[in-house]
Amino acid sequence: MTETRIDLYASIHKALRSFMADTLSAVGRIDVDDAGERSAVLAQLRSLLQLLEHHASIEDEFIHPAMQARRPGSADGAAAEHRRQPAALDELRRLAEGVERAAGQRAAAAQALYRQLSLLIAENLAHMHEEETVNNAVLWAEYADDELAAIHDRIVASIGEQEMAQVIRWMVPSLTPHERAGLFGTLQAKAPAEVFQRLLEAARPHLAPRDWNRLSFGIAAAPLAA
Ligand SMILES: [Fe+2]
Incomplete structure (x- = not known):
């Protein structure tokens, strides 16, 4: 029997996967000539990017130090991927601005945004899988569930x-x-x-x-x- 452990990643990663998939679909079907739809979809995209940014900062603040404290070096890989994320998010914000500005070329700009967003999502899906398997293995080996629950409470309170x-x-x-x-x-x-x-x-x-x-x-x- 496998005992069920507290999983700091599972629920928020499910939320992020849904948010990413929904946003990718919305960008893919966008009617770029409809100003209302354009601004709604780009607003959803920007709020997704902001949440991804904040999510990584929470892991940096609460989860990685816990991993490093009991197994030094164990969070290095995930932390390095987080450090690469801001540039990727900025690129998407730049492409989103292009969709707003490029009258006459909005469809091409939206296609470029769609492709780049799909790449970011691909990287994020792989990254989250690594966290849910490799990082969780470290957390479960090094921490008892009551300690993980305390970390979870501190995250939620923040x-x-x-x-x-x-x-x-x-x-x-x-x-x-x-x-x-x-x-x-x-x-x-x-x-x-x-x-x-x-x-x-x-x-x-x-x-x-x-x-x-x-x-x-x-x-x-x-x-x-x-
Ligand atoms: Fe992460």
């Missing part, structure tokens, strides 16, 4: 409510019903009641009615959807 709502928006529809119930059970226990309610409402439009009902029933925190 995230502002607005960013948390954005994370929840992508995380909640990406989790299994069991994981979703666990997430909201933890939030209910640790967050102020009004913050918990706001996060629950942020998730609601992104869940199928059946999933919403299962979640509501599971945590008994909201009335069942009609």
